[in-house]
Amino acid sequence: MRRIPVVMATPDMILAKDVWGRDSILLTKGTDNIMCYRDKLILNGIASIYVEDEVSDDIYDESVVCDNTREHCTRILSDTIDDARVTGAVDMKDLDVIVSSLIKEMLNNPEMILGLTDICTSNDITLQHSIDSAIYALFLGKLCDFKKRELKLLGKGMLMHDIGKIALDPNILYKNGYLNSEERKHIQRHAQWGYRMLEEDGWLEPPAREIALLHHERLDGSGYPFGLKEEDIPTMPRVAAIADVYDALTSERCYKAAMSNEQAIRILREDAENGKLDKKMVETFVSKLAIYPNGVVVLLNNGEPAIVKTQNRVDSCRPIVRIIDFKNQCAYARRDCDLMEERDLFIVKSHIKVSDLPERLRCQFA
Numbered sequence: 463m464r465r466i467p468v469v470m471a472t473p474d475m476i477l478a479k480d481v482w483g484r485d486s487i488l489l490t491k492g493t494d495n496i497m498c499y500r501d502k503l504i505l506n507g508i509a510s511i512y513v514e515d516e517v518s519d520d521i522y523d524e525s526v527v528c529d530n531t532r533e534h535c536t537r538i539l540s541d542t543i544d545d546a547r548v549t550g551a552v553d554m555k556d557l558d559v560i561v562s563s564l565i566k567e568m569l570n571n572p573e574m575i576l577g578l579t580d581i582c583t584s585n586d587i588t589l590q591h592s593i594d595s596a597i598y599a600l601f602l603g604k605l606c607d608f609k610k611r612e613l614k615l616l617g618k619g620m621l622m623h624d625i626g627k628i629a630l631d632p633n634i635l636y637k638n639g640y641l642n643s644e645e646r647k648h649i650q651r652h653a654q655w656g657y658r659m660l661e662e663d664g665w666l667e668p669p670a671r672e673i674a675l676l677h678h679e680r681l682d683g684s685g686y687p688f689g690l691k692e693e694d695i696p697t698m699p700r701v702a703a704i705a706d707v708y709d710a711l712t713s714e715r716c717y718k719a720a721m722s723n724e725q726a727i728r729i730l731r732e733d734a735e736n737g738k739l740d741k742k743m744v745e746t747f748v749s750k751l752a753i754y755p756n757g758v759v760v761l762l763n764n765g766e767p768a769i770v771k772t773q774n775r776v777d778s779c780r781p782i783v784r785i786i787d788f789k790n791q792c793a794y795a796r797r798d799c800d801l802m803e804e805r806d807l808f809i810v811k812s813h814i815k816v817s818d819l820p821e822r823l824r825c826q827f828a
C-alpha cells in the first residue's frame with residue numbers, strides 16, 4: 463500500500479482505502495482502474511489516495527489501531543451522535559464500548575509508533591476527528607503513564623470533545639475560507655455547549671466532561687472559552703489540546719490538504735516553545751510518532767523518490783525505504799534501502815507531488 467497524489471494514479475492500481483466526499487462515499491476500497499475516476503476525485507477536492515500496486519503490495523500500515531477497529535468505532539460513534547442530534551442525550555454505553563476496544567488494542571501494542579496518515583475516509587469531519595484525536599490522546603495518555611481508569615475517562619472525553627458542534631450553524635461550521643469575528647465566536651461556543659449537553663446527562667464523569675469545555679484553552683491564557691492559564695488547566699484537557707491540534711493539522715479534508723507530519727510536529731513544538739501547549743507532553747508525544755508513516759512517498763536528498771516501507775524504532779527519521787523509478791507512469795522498485803545503514807542518504811520531503819519529482823520523471827505525468 464502507498465499514498466499517492468491523485469494525478470499519479472495509473473491503470474495497474476487498486477484503491478486501498480475508501481474515499482469520501484463531503485456527503486457521500488466517492489470510491490470504495492478495492493476499486494480498480496482508478497485513473498477513470500481522477501477527474502471526479504480532483505473535482506471533489508481529493509488530493510491523495512491510498513493504493514495497492516505491485517511496487518507496494520508488501521508494505522503495510524502500522525497504525526496503532528487497525529482500520530477494522532477504527533471503522534467499527536466510527537460506525538458506533540456515528541449512531542451515537544445521530545441519536546444525540548435527535549434526543550439531545552448521549553448514550554454512554556456506546557462510548558464505553560468504543561473506548562474499551564481502542565484501549566485493548568493499544569495496550570496490546572507496546573512498541574507504539576503512530577501512523578494514522580488520514581485521508582477522507584468518512585463523510586463526517588467531526589466524527590472522524592473525534593475518533594482519530596481520541597486515538598492520539600490515548601496514545602499520549604499511555605505514554606504519560608495514565609492508569610486504565612484515567613485512560614477510559616480521557617478516551618470518552620475525547621470522543622465527545624466536539625459534541626457541541628452539532629448545535630452550530632452548519633453554514634458557518636463548514637464554511638470554506640475566512641471567518642469574521644462573529645462567526646469565530648459562534649464556532650467557539652461549541653466548547654461550552656458541548657459541556658452543557660454532557661452535564662445535563664450527568665453520566666460522563668467531570669474530568670471527561672472538562673475535556674469538552676477546556677480543550678481549546680492554552681497555557682499562556684490565549685485560548686477559549688475562559689482564557690485559563692498554566693495550573694488552572696487540568697492534565698486531561700492539556701493532553702486533549704495536543705491530540706486535537708495534531709489531528710487537525712495532519713488530516714486531509716475535502717477542503718484542505720493534509721500537512722506533513724514533520725510540519726505538524728514543528729508547529730506543535732513552536733506552540734510548546736511559545737508557552738501554549740505543555741512542553742513535556744509535546745516532546746513525549748513527538749518522541750514516539752512515526753514522522754514518515756509506512757506507504758508515504760518521500761524524496762531523498764539524491765533526488766530519488768522512495769516509499770516508506772518499515773519504521774525504525776531507534777530513529778523515526780530514518781525508516782527503511784523502497785527507492786522507486788517510473789516507466790510509462792508506472793512505479794517499479796529499484797532497491798530497498800535502510801536509512802540507518804546508508805547514512806549519506808536522508809529524507810528531504812514527504813507527501814511529494816508530481817512537481818517535486820526530478821524532470822526526467824515529472825515529464826511522464828505531464
Ligand SMILES: [Fe+2]
Binds near residue numbers: 623624652677678
Ligand atoms: Fe473543538
